[in-house]
Amino acid sequence: MTRYYGPRAWLGGRMRAAAVVETVGRIVETRWPTTEAERVGLFAEVGFVDVSGGDRQFTALGGKGQWSTYDDQFLGFSLFLFEGEARPRYDELRRLLIERFGAPVEEWGPAERPAIAWNVRGLVMSMYCHSDQANCVQLGLEHAERLAANDRRAGAGR
Numbered sequence: 001m002t003r004y005y006g007p008r009a010w011l012g013g014r015m016r017a018a019a020v021v022e023t024v025g026r027i028v029e030t031r032w033p034t035t036e037a038e039r040v041g042l043f044a045e046v047g048f049v050d051v052s053g054g055d056r057q058f059t060a061l062g063g064k065g066q067w068s069t070y071d072d073q074f075l076g077f078s079l080f081l082f083e084g085e086a087r088p089r090y091d092e093l094r095r096l097l098i099e100r101f102g103a104p105v106e107e108w109g110p111a112e113r114p115a116i117a118w119n120v121r122g123l124v125m126s127m128y129c130h131s132d133q134a135n136c137v138q139l140g141l142e143h144a145e146r147l148a149a150n151d152r153r154a155g156a157g158r
Contacts, residue, residue, distance in 0.1 A: 017089070020061055020081070021096040023047070024141065028101075028120050032074070032143055039067065039074040048077075063136075070150045076123075076142030082135065090114065090129035090137045097127065119144065 023046050033039040043050065048060040058065045058077070065079040081089065094116060098104065101118050109115040109128075117126040124147055128138040 016062070016083070017092045017096055020093060020139070021100050023061060024097070024125070024139070025100055027141060028123060028125070032123065034073045036074070070143075070146040073146060074143070075146045075150060076140060078138055078140040080134075081137045081139065086129050086131040086135045086137055087112075090127065090131075093127060093137060093139070097125075101125070 026046055027042065030042060030045075033042050040050070042048075043058060046060070048058045048065070051057040051059060056067050058067065060079055061081065062083055063079050063081040065077050067077040068075045083089070097116075097118070101120050104116045104118050107114065107116045112131050113129055115126065115128045117124060119125075122144050124140075124142045124144050126138075126140045126142075130136050130138060
């Protein structure tokens with residue numbers, strides 16, 4: 001049975017963070033999409049809703065996101081979660097993500113804007129705390145090989 005966590009999943013304490021981690025876990029456990037049709041299927045399965053007329057934008061779990069491609073293959077997405085204060089939300093998600101995926105490969109940034117990353121099943125998962133004017137938590141998942149190729153291409157263009 002597919003569980004859909006709509007916008008209300010981000011309301012009401014611990015359950016909302018658990019919903020984010022469960023959804024990320026479901027995405028990580030599935031075969032990562034390559035084509036647009038596969039991306040659309042994955043998004044539908046986990047309750048991500050493409051924004052009509054939006055340029056690669058979607059809504060999910062009470063937040064807003066953007067997705068990207070590399071050489072016409074699905075690269076990944078970033079989801080921006082705005083509910084509540086950013087730092088406590090980041091800390092709760094960090095704890096639950098570590099419980100689910102183990103120790104991160106890296107943590108960096110100042111105390112007011114920490115960041116963390118994992119390598120999970122061929123994906124790079126990263127999370128950033130924007131406790132500045134944006135006041136949100138950014139959570140991203142990207143295909144590791146496509147991301148590395150994209151970064152190499154971007155570096156070659158400098």
